[in-house]
Amino acid sequence: MPLTIELCASEEQTAFNLHRWAEIQADPELRRLPHRIETDRHGRILMSPPPAPAHGNRQSRTAALLIDLLAEGQVVTECPLSTSDGVKAIDVAWLAPGREAEVESSICLMRAPEVCVEIISPSNTGAEIDEKVALYFEAGAREVWLCGLDGKLTFHIGSAGNCRASWTLCPQFPTAVPRADPTRSPGCRASCQQSQ
Template identity: 45%
Template structure:
């Protein structure tokens, strides 16, 4: 137990994750990796392979739809967002200019975009997706969407995070299905 007492306690997890992400982002070796890099609550690096064609195609189509239907903000892919469980890469996001000004710290958003979209991969588990949904809402997202393996979109709103709704509140004309 004495060895544990010698390890300092993290008092400010937000500052810890921002500092750790700056280290990860500055590492030239990690920039050579073709897939996604995230961190977890302990600052450990998580590496995922690049997505397959259907995943990438759905990301692109969702981003296009958001850019077309919500012209007042920015549509992004692989957006780094600070959460209580480290820095996560949101597959697709839509964020207003005001939120960018308030939340962008270096290379990471400290406030989640208004819309965070996860395109489900074959390796994803229900628990993982529910955890990401909760983390994005906790970080300030207004909506979290899932695009399933058949391209169907599933919408969740901050006020009823556990209950799927029929349509987005911010982008109600978003198609319910995305082609790969």
């Protein structure tokens, strides 16, 4: 029988997360590691190996599409977010206009970006992804998008259990993240067409 522990977001947890994240950021040994670093709610470091090239490919394509399709606002990759279960790194995030100062002045966001995108890796479990989706909504996300191993997206709107085939903040976003082709990237496509 699974055990569920309710984690309450609190000012104390946020202050603890920010203090611990500042320590981690300042540690020269940790900065040299190629691993992705997150923390749990107790400040313990959780490391995972760098993702496979396909993961980075989908991550960069998602970011490029968001930049092209949502000209206003800010796109951030590997975005640290303070949650009730420690600091989590969002693969791709979009923040609404007016939140630029948060990105430039903080080491870790205290409120979730409006759109949080997780690129699924083969090592991710369903429970792990469900937990992240719930944590992002608890921290204030409006939408959480999951990019599967095949590039297909599922969209959670407003709550972890509300899964849809569509989205509201970027309705023109495709339902699958295409593989990267540098000659077909949105920015290159526009400049290549102008040069012809």
